[in-house]
Amino acid sequence: MIFEEKTIKLKNGQEAILKSPAVEDAEELLNMVKTACGETDFLVRYPEEWDINVEQERAWIERLNLSESSVAIACYIGGRIAGNCQIDLGIRIKTRHSARVGISILKEYWNLGIGSAMFCELTEIAKSRGIKIIELGVIDGNERAMALYKKNGFCEVCRRPNAFMLKNGEMQTEIYMQKKL
């Protein structure tokens, strides 16, 4: 699905554009996601695990934009991609009441309200598709993300201890959250 372009105002007064990532921006999107994964331990991959090439990323964007069950929204600031989020709607009879979301924003753009704006749009998409539950996973200790999710009506449902292990051996607990629509 394509998310039509929408201009938003950030907390610092700057304008940003939310829209589906363009196929021509595949290289930039891939670099953005790799950078984001190197800036925090709260994303589930290390940068080197994004071992796909630009052609594969291009094909992924193409598939996503044609998909009936997934939508990606990238945030463009001054033509540069500052972050990206995605919602995947359940497609089977037993899962089509639910959707899962994920989000990553480059560190230099944290705390500007991009995440909040993206969550408003993701929620609207879910509502328009008759979704009853939006779900996500967040790593324990990710206070900024938890603040964003709680503000948007997500509640903790359960915890998965030792879900991830960092290179230094530190274990991370995944917190599973849901929002009822």
Ligand SMILES: CC(C)(COP(=O)(O)OP(=O)(O)OC[C@H]1O[C@@H](n2cnc3c(N)ncnc32)[C@H](O)[C@@H]1OP(=O)(O)O)[C@@H](O)C(=O)NCCC(=O)NCCS
């Ligand atoms: C988590 C993330 C998506 C949030 O997006 P964002 O654009 O920075 O979020 P926003 O600016 O819209 O909102 C952040 C909120 O957290 C609050 N916040 C920031 N740091 C905080 C902290 N340490 N403790 C509690 N609240 C905090 C902010 O005040 C703001 O709340 P407000 O709007 O009520 O003032 C983004 O920072 C990010 O991509 N981080 C790295 C990747 C990641 O963690 N992804 C999520 C994986 S589950």
